[in-house]
Amino acid sequence: MRFDATDRAFLAALLHRLPRDVLREVRLLVRPDTVLRWHRDQVTRRHAARSRSKRPGRPRAVRSIRTLALRLARENPSWGYRRIHGELLVLGVKVAASTVWEILKEAGIDPAPERASSTWPTSWAPGLTPCWHATSSRRSPSPGRGCTCSR
Numbered sequence: 620m621r622f623d624a625t626d627r628a629f630l631a632a633l634l635h636r637l638p639r640d641v642l643r644e645v646r647l648l649v650r651p652d653t654v655l656r657w658h659r660d661q662v663t664r665r666h667a668a669r670s671r672s673k674r675p676g677r678p679r680a681v682r683s684i685r686t687l688a689l690r691l692a693r694e695n696p697s698w699g700y701r702r703i704h705g706e707l708l709v710l711g712v713k714v715a716a717s718t719v720w721e722i723l724k725e726a727g728i729d730p731a732p733e734r735a736s737s738t739w740p741t742s743w744a745p746g747l748t749p750c751w752h753a754t755s756s757r758r759s760p761s762p763g764r765g766c767t768c769s770r
Contacts, residue, residue, distance in 0.1 A: 622649075631658035631716065680718050686721045700730040 622630070630649075634680040635658035643651055684707070691703045698706075700723055704716040707740075 627657045629660055630654055630718055631661050633729060634658075668751075680722060681715065685711055685722050688714075688719050689726050689728070692723055692726075692728050699732060 626709045631654055634651075634654045638656075639651060661699075687710075688703055688707060691706055692698065700719045701716055703723075704714065704719045707714055707719065
């Protein structure tokens with residue numbers, strides 16, 4: 620005869636308080652050591668279930684770090700997560716850049732905001748054409764004439 624888990628738990632709960640010599644005298648379908656092992660297993664499982672972490676995975680960042688990162692992001696909207704990470708390091712806060720990314724994402728702030736200012740190629744003077752190829756001379760293009768190299 621095989622007992623299922625509920626039968627073993629029930630027998631262990633009933634019989635574990637009896638002294639070992641009394642258990643040996645009682646007619647059981649299992650040995651007294653088996654009943655005691657069932658009880659030990661039940662206690663172990665119960666303790667393991669209670670001590671298990673309620674939230675799986677890595678713990679969240681400390682609240683003070685989160686508020687500081689969000690404050691830096693709100694006060695400096697053009698900063699991305701890497702700049703905020705660098706500023707936190709300067710302040711002595713050890714946190715990974717990916718953590719700053721997650722903090723900003725959870726708060727609904729874009730971790731890498733689009734820059735409002737124009738990029739440097741669009742800010743060239745009209746008529747000034749850049750020279751992208753490598754030249755041996757150190758001449759710079761003259762305004763309005765384009766590239767002055769031999770190409």
